[in-house]
Amino acid sequence: MAARKGDLKLLGMVVSPFVVRVRMALHLKGVSYEYIEQDLFNKGELLLRLNPVHKKVPVLVHDGRPICESLAIVQYVDEVWAAASSPAILPADPHQRAVARFWAAFVDDKFFPAWIGIMRAETEEERAKKAGEAAEVTEQLETALAQCSDGKAFFSGDSVGYLDLAVGCNLFWLDAMRKMFGVVVIDAARTPGLAAWADRFRESGVGKEVLPDADIAAEYARKIQAYRAAAGASK
């Protein structure tokens, strides 16, 4: 376990892929921290004080100072725990770093909204339409994998890194959607490279030890549906 370097807390929510991303980064570095689950339906004073701008998780609190936005947090973790004994999360080469940052932004701007669209669809017709849109985005990620991995096992090469965490933290939700709706976002026929990568990611250290079970996401999704139905019924 790497030196803890002061007091470290993470405000999170168990099914947030952005929180999972940060937990994976801390796990890769072997850093211990106190995890504090947040109720996003009833946001507490701590969260509102530490992330007054977005009022969202994750928030990493290091020696009392908050850091928000998962990609900024992952880079922070990589920079603070940069000892030679712990694996680097971002590539060392500036061009590879820029490409990883480009695709990580793509994941959050295009891939995340695409699968959330499937989850939130209210009719089967809308869900099929959203699945079609997500398929196009996933094909672009297949290109990204070919560009970044250079034939190796992960986006970042021989081991899991920045872009692997950026994409991989979403996998348990994709698995939950397959169970709930029968929708396959990463399809082995359409995006064989990405499907094989996803299998390898699930079997990696962070995949096995940090990625939540799909059932936890499915259960949360059913809670949200019930909450919405109740809100609709009380209109």
Next chain:
Amino acid sequence: MAARKGDLKLLGMVVSPFVVRVRMALHLKGVSYEYIEQDLFNKGELLLRLNPVHKKVPVLVHDGRPICESLAIVQYVDEVWAAASSPAILPADPHQRAVARFWAAFVDDKFFPAWIGIMRAETEEERAKKAGEAAEVTEQLETALAQCSDGKAFFSGDSVGYLDLAVGCNLFWLDAMRKMFGVVVIDAARTPGLAAWADRFRESGVGKEVLPDADIAAEYARKIQAYRAAAGASK
């Protein structure tokens, strides 16, 4: 002038704040490059080939390899031209870097859409509503300035850095909107710190030498309006 380190081209568009941001970063580093203006109404083969995912400017091409997304490019420029003789764009301290990255994302996710909303409003009523929304976002940037500058001249301290470029590249559009619609986004009464910062930024090296004139933005805006009106008329 810093060593050029290979062939450097920038695909841009004169009134894009994201392109201006990258030009400012290259100017800060004293790096020379070939600038290639793009016609976004009629995108050329070069742009489509170099940024097939988003088909947008800026694209920095270094020794034939494209880098896209302005914030990724600025970080790339900072990392490649990191000699002690050129100023650092990102802070050295990991926490300050994380805070700068957080607010830079805020600028692109909240501040840019807020002022674009004013620009695109089709009625005076809608414009007033959008100006009110932008005022709230601007007040959050006032908080960011207080948090980051620690009482110094710029977001980044005594000289212009990452977050100054992220915000400052938008200033010529705000000036254009004041001229065109009389809308003041950075108001000296409501956000005095930010207004004083904007004056200092305009008078800084990159402000004077890279920031386009507001009239160029206003002229472009009128072209867009005419283009839309023509498109509407031909429906």
